[in-house]
Amino acid sequence: MAKACYALHLAWRGMRRHPRTSVMVVAVMALGLAACMSVLAIFHALTADPVPGRSGQTQTIIFPAKGQKLESIEALMPVGPVQQVVDRLPDLPVAAVASGTTRVRPSSDPSRKSESDTAVMFATARIPKVFGISLLRGHWWTAADDRNGAPVAVIGIDTARRLFGTDDVLGKSIRLDKKRFRVIGVHAAWRPALKFYSQRGGQYARDMAGVMVPLLSGDGVDVQMYGMSCPLSQLTDKWKQCRFSQLWSYGLDAGQRQRFLSVATQVVQGFYKPPPGVTPIAYQSRLLNVREWLILQHTVPDSVRAYVWVALAFLALCLLNAAGVLAARFLRRGAELGVRRALGASRRDVFVQHLIESGSLSMVAGVIALPLMLGAFSLMRAQNIPYGDLIRFNVSTFLALCVATLVTGLAVGVYPAWRAAVVPPALQVKQN
Amino acid sequence: MRHLLAPLLRHRLMPFLVVLQVALACAIACNALFLLQQRLKPILTPDGIGEPSHLIIASKIISRGKPWETSRLRDTERALRGLPGVASVSVAGSLPMVTNARMNGRVQGVGHGTRADTAMYIGDHLVKTLDLKLVAGRDFTAEEDAVRNHGVGMRQDGPVILTRSLADKLFPDQKAVGQTLQLGDKHPAVRTVVGVVAHLMRNDFGGGAHRNLDHAMLFPSIPSAWPLPSIGIRVAAGADPQQVRKQAENVIQRMLGDGMVRGIDPAYDMYGALRDQALARYRASVWLLAGVCLVVLIVTLAGIMGLTAYWVQQRTRQIGIRRALGATRRSILRDLQAENFLLVGFGSLLGLMAAYGVNLWLMHHYELPRLPWSYLPVGAVLLLVLGQLAVLSPALRAARVPPVVATRSV
Structure with a gap:
């Protein structure tokens, strides 16, 4: 428990030491999360199975x-x-x-x-x-x-x-x-x-x-x-x-x-x-099940598919960006990490400390992404798009955002934290 | 060259991250720019309408049960023409920017192979009412406008006026006026071109990248057996358009009101407002996509900057040693710029391939248009310039590293 508190404390100090990069990481991740989750929520609403468990068995006939x-x-x-x-x-x-x-x-x-x-x-x-x-x-x-x-x-x-x-x-x-x-x-x-x-x-x-x-x-x-x-x-x-x-x-x-x-x-x-x-x-004549029938009607507009991949690529870009910034930040601390390691901190301690630092940044990003998403939804509903009525923010969207935040936090933090953790203890003390 | 590549291969993490970021940014930018251009098309296409503030469009005049009788529409037209301040009136099957009724077809010049997809505007006095610019030939005559159409008038012989771009497409390198074109395959209707107008926009904006929105043609006389006509009213130069609009509304309501569908009210719009309304969706997605592009570029710029700054800092001693051995500031600056150029160039190349690959995949599975080749160099150049901008400040800082750093701490 005390260890976790200490790690949190260190993470907080780390964030305060680099306010500019912290803000940047948070902003970039929030943008990526909001954009990607909004588009995915729409895609999900449009591809939802209207009659779960029955759609394969429910068929229409076409002539x-x-x-x-x-x-x-x-x-x-x-x-x-x-x-x-x-x-x-x-x-x-x-x-x-x-x-x-x-x-x-x-x-x-x-x-x-x-x-x-x-x-x-x-x-x-x-x-x-x-x-x-x-x-x-x-x-x-x-x-x-x-x-x-x-x-x-x-x-x-x-x-x-x-x-x-x-x-x-x-x-x-x-x-x-x-x-x-x-x-x-x-x-x-x-x-x-x-x-x-x-x-x-x-x-x-x-x-x-x-x-x-x-x-x-x-x-x-x-x-x-x-x-x-x-x-x-x-x-x-x-x-x-x-x-x-x-x-x-x-x-x-x-x-x-x-x-x-x-x-x-x-x-x-x-x-x-x-x-x-x-x-x-x-x-x-042919029989079509619900899924085939919806595809025939272009229920998911082709432009939405293009947006989905652009949004996914955008999220990937944002994550890479954040990971790069964090890696640079963590590795800059090489010398002091060497000191900590020399004083007895285990690899695990160092790893967890950095993971917590990146995790808390992504948490903040997730919190900021929520209003951004709501804003994006109301903006889209205000446009006169045919499927505007389907765009809703509901519990599952919220849960998806939480999971995405967690996963991105890990994805962004694991590699830099590992790089920080493998810093050898004594060598770094020598430098500078 | 070796001194550029060696550090890239020794410390792989930073260059790798830069390359990946650039590749992603390039792929996104290419596709977003392409989507943007498609959304921009209806906004940028000239609609050909003169004096939009003096044109009133009445639409959604939907008949109940059966189509409007032609005589009734002609009477209404006459009554409207009698209003003070009205210069010209057209009853048409559909009009530009009216999106609830559209007539489209494929035409072919008789004796020519090229087919073209085009909008058809069937109505009387359209050149005058819409204030179109005739660039060749003549307007329809009063006799042609008085002909009684069989049905809507699509499958009927007669005269036709084309837009210049449609004329150029159907009759390349030839004068269009006097040529004939045909509609339909089995029993084609044949129409003789009597005039060419500069521009006239079609009223369905969707469709692929190759679709020309300036492909439209005019047929004379008003459509018979048509339940949803639109009425265009050209307001005379000195008159107040709003006042004319109110009077026109009264006239149309009085003449046709009892035959209209219940629950749907006709719309009386000024052309400019109707245009804004019809294009609002496109404008919104243009802003959205432009925003996406901008954010992607800013994120990439910041990313490259941060990574390069760290990497330069890491190599401070090496730079100091090179300076001590005689390298000038300029050569340090140039080396870092060249290094960035290499990384971003390689990243862009990957990104272009990804963009093209994804586009091919989407095109294969869905009805998305092909990404034109011309977008690829645009995306690459954009990112190369961006990369040079991003590297400038870290590189300048590196160039300022004094040679004495090399002698500190061993």
């Missing part, structure tokens, strides 16, 4: 024509064929999904202003199995409701509390745009790290579906969508023609996958039957 380049829009189909695919595979965990935003309010309270831009998911009955959404109250809708387009809704618990102020909302009604839906169930909060089932920048949105209704019941509701084949962002009149729904499946074995692929392809081929005399399009 490119033969020889055509894979484009994410080819996964979208009109509601008619996707409903048909779901109906023809009643025993498989397969569901059709379309997501968008619309105005929502409790229908009992006409005076209340609608919440605009509430995320709504239009889906078929097996959606809880496919996406792993658990139910808290009531029940999900059935396949029959799907076929009739019954105006029923299962809403998230947060949405229930926000709209009605209670979780006991079964039997109450809400209005999506102008259409009335009866609430038959409440589902648990479901927050994948990325809105992977959305399209074209929609996957960065933070608001997960708060309201779920049968796919066909969306007819007549005015919805804003991110991904759609029509150039209009409005759906009221285009519900049947535009392509905006996507098929998802979960945990299919090889045989079931084959069946899913062939049924879906057959239905789509039948739907886009050309006039007689024209060769029909040959579809080469």
